[in-house]
Amino acid sequence: MSLLRFSxxxxxxxDEALFKAVNFSLNSGDIVQVVGPNGAGKTxxxxxxxxxxxxxxxxxxxxxxxxxxxxxxFSHSLLYLGHTPGxxxxxxxxxxxxWYTSIQQGVSARSNIENALAQVGLDDYADTLCQxxxxxxxxxxxxxxxxxxxxxxxxxxxxxxxxxxxGVSQLEKHLQNHVQHGGTVLLTTxxxxxxxxxxxxxxxxxxxxxxxES
Amino acid sequence: MSLETYxxxxxxxxxxxRELLLAVRQxxxxxxPLLFFLVVxxxxxxxxxxxxxxxxxxxxxxxxxxxxxxxLLSLESLFKADFEDGSLEQMLVSPLSLFxxxxxxxxxxxxxxxxxxxxxxxxxxxxxxxxSDAYLGLIASLLIGTACLSLIGAIGAALTVSLxxxxxxxxxxVMPLYVPILIFGADAVNNLAQGLPYAFSLLxxxxxxxxxxxxxxxASAGALRISVTx
Numbered sequence: 001m002s003l004l005r006f007s008x009x010x011x012x013x014x015d016e017a018l019f020k021a022v023n024f025s026l027n028s029g030d031i032v033q034v035v036g037p038n039g040a041g042k043t044x045x046x047x048x049x050x051x052x053x054x055x056x057x058x059x060x061x062x063x064x065x066x067x068x069x070x071x072x073x074f075s076h077s078l079l080y081l082g083h084t085p086g087x088x089x090x091x092x093x094x095x096x097x098x099w100y101t102s103i104q105q106g107v108s109a110r111s112n113i114e115n116a117l118a119q120v121g122l123d124d125y126a127d128t129l130c131q132x133x134x135x136x137x138x139x140x141x142x143x144x145x146x147x148x149x150x151x152x153x154x155x156x157x158x159x160x161x162x163x164x165x166x167g168v169s170q171l172e173k174h175l176q177n178h179v180q181h182g183g184t185v186l187l188t189t190x191x192x193x194x195x196x197x198x199x200x201x202x203x204x205x206x207x208x209x210x211x212x213e214s
Numbered sequence: 215m216s217l218e219t220y221x222x223x224x225x226x227x228x229x230x231x232r233e234l235l236l237a238v239r240q241x242x243x244x245x246x247p248l249l250f251f252l253v254v255x256x257x258x259x260x261x262x263x264x265x266x267x268x269x270x271x272x273x274x275x276x277x278x279x280x281x282x283x284x285x286l287l288s289l290e291s292l293f294k295a296d297f298e299d300g301s302l303e304q305m306l307v308s309p310l311s312l313f314x315x316x317x318x319x320x321x322x323x324x325x326x327x328x329x330x331x332x333x334x335x336x337x338x339x340x341x342x343x344x345x346s347d348a349y350l351g352l353i354a355s356l357l358i359g360t361a362c363l364s365l366i367g368a369i370g371a372a373l374t375v376s377l378x379x380x381x382x383x384x385x386x387x388v389m390p391l392y393v394p395i396l397i398f399g400a401d402a403v404n405n406l407a408q409g410l411p412y413a414f415s416l417l418x419x420x421x422x423x424x425x426x427x428x429x430x431x432x433a434s435a436g437a438l439r440i441s442v443t444x
Contacts, residue, residue, distance in 0.1 A: 050307050054443040075309045084300030090239040091232065102228030103308045103315070105221060 002027050003184060004067075004153070006201075009058035011044045018044055019203035021058055028152065031175060031185045031195055036203035042188040043083065045203065046157050049186070050080045079104075079151035081159055085142035089131035093117055093141045096130060101148055116147035119174075121167065136162040146174060154178065156187040169194065225310050226318060233322040236295075243291060247284040247327050248334060254280050255338040266343045273342035274352070274403035281331050281356060282396055285363045286388065288327045290381050292319065292371040293438060302375075306442055312435035320368045320431065328360025344407065351406035351416070358419045359399040365423075365430035366391045372437035376444065395422055 002025035010021040018041030026032055034042045047053040049060060051071055060067045067074050087096050097113045114126050120140040130138055139162045146154065154175075160168050172195055175185050179197075186201075237244050258276055259269060296302040305315050335356050336349050344352065370388035374380030402415035 050303075052303055052306060052443055072309060075307060078307060080303070080307045082300050082303050084298070084303070086300035086302075086304040088232075088236065088295075088299065088301065090236055095232070095235060099228050099232045100304065102221075102225045103305060103310045105225060105309055 002061075003063065005061040005064075007059050007061060009045075009048075009056065009060060011041050011048055011053065012055040012057065013041075013044065017057075017206045019205055022201065022203065024201050026184055026186065028182045028184050029179050030199055031179050031193075031197060032187070032199045032201050033193060034186065034188045034201045034203065037205065040203040040205050042203060043157055046080075046155050046186065046188065047082070050078060050155055051075075052080075052082075077152045079145065079149050079154045081142060081145070081154075081156045083157055083161075085139060087130055087138055087141050089138075090129065092127050092129055093122060093133075093144070094126040096141055097144055097148060100145055104149065104151075106149065112148055113144075116144040117141075119147040119170075120144045121170075136164060136167070139163060140167065143171065146171075146178075152183045154183065154185045154187070156185065158188055158190075160189050160191050222310070222314070226314060229315060229318040230322065233319060234326075237322065237326050243288070244326055247288040248330055250287055251280050251284040251331055251334060252338070254283075255341060258342065270343040270345055270407070273339060273344040274348060274407060275400045276342060277335055277338060277344070277352065278356075278359070278396055278400040278403065281335065281360065282363060282392055284331055285327055285360060285367060286385060286392075288323070289367040289371045289388070290374075290384055292323055292368060293375045294371075297375045297441070302438065302442060306439065312438060313431050316368060316372070316431045316434045316438065320364050320434070323368070324361050324364040328357070328364055331360055332356040344403075347409065348403050348407040351403045351412055354416060355399045355402040355419060358416070358423050359395050362395050362419070362422050362426050363392060365426035366395075368434040369430055369437060372434040372441060374441075375438065376441040395419065398422070 004026040006022050006024045008021045008023060011018045018039075019036065022045075024032075034045060036042050044053055048056045049067075051068075062070060062074050086100070088099075091099070094110070094113050094117070097116065101113075117123065117126050120143050122137060122140055122144070125133065125137065130141060133141070143159065143163075159171065163171065168191065172193065175187075176195055179185055255277065258272070262272070263269070293302065296305070305312060332353055335352055339349060339352055367388050370384045373387060374384045377383060398415045398418045402412045402419065404410075405412040405415065
């Protein structure tokens with residue numbers, strides 16, 4: 001039994017399929033990279049999985065049941081990091097994380113938050129307003145969630161954007177650590193990953209000629 | 215206590231704290247509706263007439279209309295920032311029901327817009343020579359009325375959050391729903407000013423409030439989901 005299974009799954013945008021229907025299984029311990037050219041629907045696929053996009057066909061089975069019908073349970077194991085990181089610029093790093101963990105129904109002890117921020121290299125930035133941070137630091141505040149959360153399925157859309165070389169290798173280590181403890185990672189990135197056991201989920205764009213003719 | 219301990223009250227308290235912190239740090243958004251309210255009411259005697267009796271007749275309706283417009287001004291930003299910076303996605307993905315998150319946001323909107331407007335209104339009533347009997351009615355009707363305005367306005371704000379210039383559409387959606395609140399709100403104050411029975415109008419406002427309280431957070435949550443997933 002696989003943890004998560006895409007069956008004949010494809011996303012639509014303005015009455016056109018974005019990519020050829022995929023069949024793919026994820027198990028715990030997998031790191032899966034969604035691969036495809038720009039505009040192939042990588043982000044849309046991840047958003048659909050997280051319940052943020054509705055125009056799809058096919059189904060995703062989570063523990064052998066349609067994930068939509070069990071979305072509440074599913075959301076308890078889901079951590080999503082999108083293009084827009086969901087970090088408020090007029091709050092401090094610690095305030096952002098405290099709010100995040102509380103709506104994820106976790107308990108956010110100050111020590112946990114400071115520890116997570118230290119892990120992403122923001123040791124002394126807990127009480128710094130996010131508007132005073134650089135793009136990379138802002139991204140790191142969002143990534144600090146990966147060190148607080150105990151969710152098992154991580155869905156990460158371009159997590160390495162604006163992160164420096166050292167940060168990338170630390171994050172890769174953290175992802176590997178997560179899957180070694182039974183977690184699952186589904187991510188998109190255009191950077192070559194220095195992780196050995198990455199599986200690829202390739203999205204093949206649909207040919208668009210047909211639609212031009214009709 | 216484990217990290218994943220379910221705690222609704224904790225999540226609500228944290229959301230409330232976040233909203234208040236954000237409001238305090240973005241003071242201009244906090245003061246804009248109040249400033250608008252103050253300025254237009256000050257302009258009325260200058261532009262129309264300084265005649266005491268005339269203004270006294272106009273005052274209840276004027277104050278109500280301007281309070282409504284001030285609320286409308288502040289609505290567009292209700293969910294906008296959360297939509298743009300990705301916080302709304304995190305809210306949708308979280309196991310916490312969107313109903314609660316919307317509820318907290320609307321409550322804060324009322325607390326930071328409706329309540330200050332209500333507190334400012336008696337001062338402006340003095341400027342417009344509002345009869346002294348009407349002050350209690352003004353405060354009571356505005357307190358209930360602005361809560362209705364925030365609740366109903368949230369539906370419009372949620373429906374238009376993904377539009378780039380949603381302000382006009384928002385007004386068009388919300389205005390018809392605001393009409394009965396304006397009528398009964400101003401009516402209560404008018405009647406009080408003239409010494410007529412006013413309890414009925416306040417009662418109707420109260421009914422509107424409970425209906426809005428039951429329906430609006432659900433409708434707004436649904437509308438937000440549609441706006442994000444479309």
